[in-house]
C-alpha cells in the first residue's frame with residue numbers, strides 16, 4: 441500500500457508586546473517560502489529533518505512538500521503576525537493541498553506560540569483548514585515547541601501533537617521522527633490515538649524554564665517515565681510562552697494513548713497534579729539580577745579568575761536593547777564581548793568600513809521603549825561583512841574601552857554556543873566575559889558544555905519587556921489573576 445503525506449510548515453514564536461508586526465514580507469526572503477524538495481530538506485537536524493528521515497525509512501511512502509514560509513527574517517524579534525500574512529500563507533497551503541491531493545496524512549511543522557491578529561488559536565485554525573481540505577480520513581500530526589500556548593483545540597482537528605521536552609530544545613529531531621512513525625502506524629491501522637489535554641494555570645517567564653536543573657528537569661523526567669513504562673503512551677508538557685498575549689497562554693499537558701482514553705486521562709492528570717504541587721519552585725527556578733548587580737558580580741568573578749563569564753540579558757526581545765552595554769561602560773568592565781545589538785542603520789552607514797576605521801556614534805536602542813536609549817560609543821571598527829545579497833546577514837563589530845567588543849546585527853541574534861561567535865571573527869580565548877541576549881538556549885553551548893563557570897542572568901529595572909515581572913506587562917487577552925503565581929490565595 442502506498443502512502444501520500446503532505447508536509448507543511450508555519451512557525452513563529454510571537455512577542456505580541458513588540459511594536460513591529462510580523463508581516464507577509466518578513467516571511468519572504470531568499471529560500472522562503474520553500475516547497476517540494478527544498479522544504480523537505482530544511483532544518484535537517486530539526487523537526488522537518490526527523491520527520492522526513494523516518495518517513496523515508498518506510499516502504500511506499502511519498503512525501504510532498506507544500507509551499508510554506510520558513511521562520512520570519514525577524515526571528516523572534518517581531519510582534520503580532522498580521523492577518524494578511526496568515527491568510528496569505530494558509531490560503532496557498534489549502535489551495536495546494538486541494539490541487540495535489542488526495543493525501544493519507546499531513547505533517548504540520550508548527551511552533552505553538554504564533555499569535556495572529558484576529559485569529560485566537562492560529563495552529564488550531566491551520567489544522568481546521570487543513571482538515572477541511574484533505575477530509576476526515578487523513579491523519580494529521582503536528583510537532584510543537586514547548587513554548588507553545590496550546591489547549592485542546594489543535595487536537596480537535598488533528599490526530600497527533602508531539603512537543604519537544606527539553607529547553608534548550610535538544611529533541612526537536614526526535615519529535616519529528618516520532619510524528620512520522622506514529623502517523624504511518626495510524627494510517628496503517630496500528631494506532632488509534634486517544635488524547636487528553638489538561639491546562640495547568642501556571643504562567644512563568646521563559647528564563648525560569650531551564651530543564652537542565654530541578655524542578656523543570658523533574659517535570660521532564662516524569663513525562664519520560666510515563667512514556668517508558670507504558671507502551672504507546674506519549675506525553676507533552678507545554679511550558680507556555682508568556683510574551684504572547686493570547687487567551688490560551690500558560691502550561692498545558694497532553695497525553696495520547698493507543699485506543700486507551702483511561703490511560704491518557706490517568707497520565708495527563710498525574711502530570712498536571714505534579715506540576716501544580718511544584719508550582720512555587722517552577723515559578724522561581726532562576727535567580728535574575730539587575731544590570732548593575734550583574735556587571736558588578738561579573739567584575740568580581742573576573743578578579744577571582746572564575747572565567748569565562750556569561751552575562752545573559754534574558755529580557756531583550758527586540759534585540760536592540762542597550763542596557764547591558766551602558767552598564768559595561770558605566771562600570772568600566774574590561775575584556776567583554778557583547779553579542780549582539782540590533783542596529784541595521786549603523787551597519788548600513790558603515791558599509792565596507794575597513795578594520796581600524798574610527799567609530800563615533802550612538803548605537804542600538806530606539807526601536808521601542810524596551811530597547812532603551814541609543815548609547816554613544818567611541819572606538820574603532822574591528823570587523824564586518826557586507827558581502828551577502830541578503831542585508832539580514834550583514835554585521836559589523838566595534839572595539840572600545842579596555843579590550844571590549846560589541847557586535848551589531850540587523851535583527852535580534854541569540855548566541856547559543858561559543859562557536860557561534862566565530863562567525864563574527866571573535867576568538868573566545870581573547871575575552872573573559874560574554875554579554876549575550878538569551879534566556880536558556882545559551883546553556884546548550886556555554887553551560888551544559890562546561891564552558892562558563894560563572895553564569896549571571898540580568899534584566900534592566902525599567903522599562904522592560906522580557907521581564908520576570910509579568911505583572912508589569914499590559915496583557916489584554918488574558919487575566920493574569922487566573923494564573924499562578926498571580927492568582928489570589
Ligand SMILES: [Zn+2]
Pocket residue numbers: 585586587609
Ligand atoms: Zn522554545
